[in-house]
Amino acid sequence: ASIVLLPGDGIGPEITQQAKRVLEAIGDRFGHEFTFQSQLIGGIAIDETGDPLPEATIQACRDSDAILLGAVGGPKWDDPSAKTRPEAGLLKIRKELGLFANLRPIKLFNQLIDASPLRREIIEGTDILFLRELTGGIYFGESSRTGSGPDETASQAMVYSVREVERIVRLAAQAAKGRGNRLTSVDKANVLEPSRLWRQTAARVMAEEFPEVQYDVVLVDAMAMHLINRPSDFDVVVTGNMFGDILTDEASMLPGSLGMLPSASLGSGGPGLYEPIHGSAPDIAGKGIANPLATILAAAMLLRHSLNAETEAAAIEKAVADVLAAGLRTADIARGGPSVSTDAMGDAVV
Amino acid sequence: ASIVLLPGDGIGPEITQQAKRVLEAIGDRFGHEFTFQSQLIGGIAIDETGDPLPEATIQACRDSDAILLGAVGGPKWDDPSAKTRPEAGLLKIRKELGLFANLRPIKLFNQLIDASPLRREIIEGTDILFLRELTGGIYFGESSRTGSGPDETASQAMVYSVREVERIVRLAAQAAKGRGNRLTSVDKANVLEPSRLWRQTAARVMAEEFPEVQYDVVLVDAMAMHLINRPSDFDVVVTGNMFGDILTDEASMLPGSLGMLPSASLGSGGPGLYEPIHGSAPDIAGKGIANPLATILAAAMLLRHSLNAETEAAAIEKAVADVLAAGLRTADIARGGPSVSTDAMGDAVV
Ligand SMILES: CC(C)[C@H](C(=O)O)[C@@H](O)C(=O)O
Ligand SMILES: CC(C)[C@H](C(=O)O)[C@@H](O)C(=O)O
Numbered sequence: 001a002s003i004v005l006l007p008g009d010g011i012g013p014e015i016t017q018q019a020k021r022v023l024e025a026i027g028d029r030f031g032h033e034f035t036f037q038s039q040l041i042g043g044i045a046i047d048e049t050g051d052p053l054p055e056a057t058i059q060a061c062r063d064s065d066a067i068l069l070g071a072v073g074g075p076k077w078d079d080p081s082a083k084t085r086p087e088a089g090l091l092k093i094r095k096e097l098g099l100f101a102n103l104r105p106i107k108l109f110n111q112l113i114d115a116s117p118l119r120r121e122i123i124e125g126t127d128i129l130f131l132r133e134l135t136g137g138i139y140f141g142e143s144s145r146t147g148s149g150p151d152e153t154a155s156q157a158m159v160y161s162v163r164e165v166e167r168i169v170r171l172a173a174q175a176a177k178g179r180g181n182r183l184t185s186v187d188k189a190n191v192l193e194p195s196r197l198w199r200q201t202a203a204r205v206m207a208e209e210f211p212e213v214q215y216d217v218v219l220v221d222a223m224a225m226h227l228i229n230r231p232s233d234f235d236v237v238v239t240g241n242m243f244g245d246i247l248t249d250e251a252s253m254l255p256g257s258l259g260m261l262p263s264a265s266l267g268s269g270g271p272g273l274y275e276p277i278h279g280s281a282p283d284i285a286g287k288g289i290a291n292p293l294a295t296i297l298a299a300a301m302l303l304r305h306s307l308n309a310e311t312e313a314a315a316i317e318k319a320v321a322d323v324l325a326a327g328l329r330t331a332d333i334a335r336g337g338p339s340v341s342t343d344a345m346g347d348a349v350v
Numbered sequence: 351a352s353i354v355l356l357p358g359d360g361i362g363p364e365i366t367q368q369a370k371r372v373l374e375a376i377g378d379r380f381g382h383e384f385t386f387q388s389q390l391i392g393g394i395a396i397d398e399t400g401d402p403l404p405e406a407t408i409q410a411c412r413d414s415d416a417i418l419l420g421a422v423g424g425p426k427w428d429d430p431s432a433k434t435r436p437e438a439g440l441l442k443i444r445k446e447l448g449l450f451a452n453l454r455p456i457k458l459f460n461q462l463i464d465a466s467p468l469r470r471e472i473i474e475g476t477d478i479l480f481l482r483e484l485t486g487g488i489y490f491g492e493s494s495r496t497g498s499g500p501d502e503t504a505s506q507a508m509v510y511s512v513r514e515v516e517r518i519v520r521l522a523a524q525a526a527k528g529r530g531n532r533l534t535s536v537d538k539a540n541v542l543e544p545s546r547l548w549r550q551t552a553a554r555v556m557a558e559e560f561p562e563v564q565y566d567v568v569l570v571d572a573m574a575m576h577l578i579n580r581p582s583d584f585d586v587v588v589t590g591n592m593f594g595d596i597l598t599d600e601a602s603m604l605p606g607s608l609g610m611l612p613s614a615s616l617g618s619g620g621p622g623l624y625e626p627i628h629g630s631a632p633d634i635a636g637k638g639i640a641n642p643l644a645t646i647l648a649a650a651m652l653l654r655h656s657l658n659a660e661t662e663a664a665a666i667e668k669a670v671a672d673v674l675a676a677g678l679r680t681a682d683i684a685r686g687g688p689s690v691s692t693d694a695m696g697d698a699v700v
Binding site: 085087118144147151152153161196220225247 | 468
């Protein structure tokens with residue numbers, strides 16, 4: 001299988017390197033041949049080519065079986081008057097590859113339960129899979145500016161079609177069948193027309209195609225509350241692009257160990273994109289102390305979703321649980337205790 | 351001063367009644383003459399008139415100095431195929447009275463710190479004032495449906511004008527000056543055109559008119575995270591309608607005692623609307639066990655913001671702190687311990 005690495009900025013190269021080593025170990029152990037090539041994205045791509053997502057990167061990704069991304073962005077490229085920004089590369093690759101579904105498992109590692117900002121009895125047992133629609137909604141709606149002075153007005157449209165809602169709801173319902181068999185759809189149907197279309201479409205898909213999956217709907221404001229006081233009540237949650245952006249970031253704080261959380265962005269048929277949830281952490285870049293585990297767990301998702309290699313994925317996840325159980329911690333999850341380097345953590349998992 | 355009471359649905363009448371008693375006690379003590387009249391809103395207004403916000407209610411509100419609302423909604427009016435819904439009354443009164451700013455103080459009551467879902471060291475010291483823009487943004491943007499079958503598409507526009515942003519940012523900056531002198535503006539300027547206009551306008555207003563107020567900007571997804579792992583770092587937070595809906599509900603969970611949180615909706619000049627944050631709690635309606643303290647604290651905000659009666663407002667807030675210190679708890683905040691009735695809690699504050 002051919003895998004494109006997009007190390008990106010900040011700690012991106014360090015953590016991607018460890019995940020690559022883990023994939024190589026899996027290749028050796030299970031007799032797979034993985035070929036890797038690195039391509040540019042984000043700030044480093046702007047520096048070297050002027051474009052946060054060069055054509056060569058898009059082409060290599062199209063030709064690959066799967067993509068492993070580190071992280072993009074940093075203060076160097078934060079000038080608001082700059083022509084382009086690293087994040088533009090992210091938005092563009094999602095659209096170019098048709099990656100319409102972002103999967104974010106929010107799972108508590110029991111060994112790290114004391115790192116959670118939530119009290120133990122509330123966070124215990126939390127294991128949610130979010131599916132965020134990633135190529136529609138207000139992110140890609142038409143925008144405009146008109147008027148001037150105090151009357152200057154800016155607009156951007158939230159748009160969803162039945163087709164877009166159907167495909168993400170189907171994926172979410174299928175995921176639910178492989179887990180706790182429960183799906184929650186989140187919208188703001190009491191105010192927004194696209195949410196009403198979302199709610200109707202989701203209800204129809206669930207009734208016609210997945211009558212066996214337990215299904216409910218929650219308003220986005222209520223969901224923002226439930227995540228804090230009863231996170232362990234949810235199984236699979238599906239929602240639109242903007243609500244998903246906010247809710248998955250909120251949820252990512254709950255386990256208290258952002259450095260442990262991977263995500264996958266999938267399309268229909270083409271390669272999937274796998275990455276840690278956390279950012280490029282420019283403040284610790286190059287120091288060899290970044291936590292590679294989220295990227296390693298992203299590699300596990302890559303095996304599962306793009307290469308259909310469930311045993312191999314589970315082997316990585318077990319290795320990560322084992323190194324945690326053995327007491328290994330990078331600085332971000334050490335809570336002041338002894339910590340190991342990025343390399344040492346990679347070694348342990350390998 | 352003339353005050354319109356809008357008891358609404360569920361526990362609304364019970365809790366509004368206690369807040370009225372407290373205002374009467376304030377009137378006696380400080381020599382004010384308050385006149386009260388009750389009007390219909392929400393589900394009960396639909397039942398009696400077919401309209402969740404009858405014309406008589408709008409007129410009475412327009413003629414008043416301030417409005418105290420209980421809560422609206424309930425399963426009785428939840429039928430998705432109904433012509434109108436209780437919440438429509440809320441949206442309409444905001445728009446009719448030009449209530450463009452929703453103020454939500456999120457303050458931890460130290461006596462209730464163990465009710466918080468967050469660990470003590472994280473929630474301690476939290477005292478945020480949110481200002482949510484309430485009559486613009488995607489809530490009131492143009493919406494449409496086109497096409498059919500899988501191509502059916504629904505759209506709704508997020509729209510902000512410079513004028514709308516200016517007035518809410520000014521109010522927020524003024525509020526910051528009366529508190530910790532720090533203001534955080536929340537947007538999604540890396541993706542949305544209205545957020546870029548918001549960010550530019552806010553920056554200009556702050557630089558030109560409030561150079562002495564410490565000012566920063568945070569993306570909405572990052573804010574959803576910060577509220578969970580460092581809520582005590584914020585002073586005043588200003589944001590748009592949709593982001594405010596989500597973030598204030600998220601924040602309302604942090605103290606763990608929703609029954610304690612009031613809110614105010616203000617326009618320029620006309621009467622303000624004051625209400626508890628919590629809903630109509632139909633499951634406990636009529637049992638005499640609802641917590642009236644959020645509504646009583648909303649009455650304190652009414653005195654402060656609409657009647658310019660700061661001493662009187664502070665007297666109510668002190669009375670609430672005192673009854674908590676004395677150990678009185680309604681069932682929702684009793685954590686299984688002994689609890690008192692709605693009336694008894696009202697008596698104690700009076
Ligand atoms: C960088 C930004 C455009 C992006 C988004 O909002 O989608 C990020 O927040 C994310 O969630 O991946
Ligand atoms: C009922 C609903 C329309 C309303 C809103 O979203 O504004 C509510 O959630 C609120 O926050 O007051």
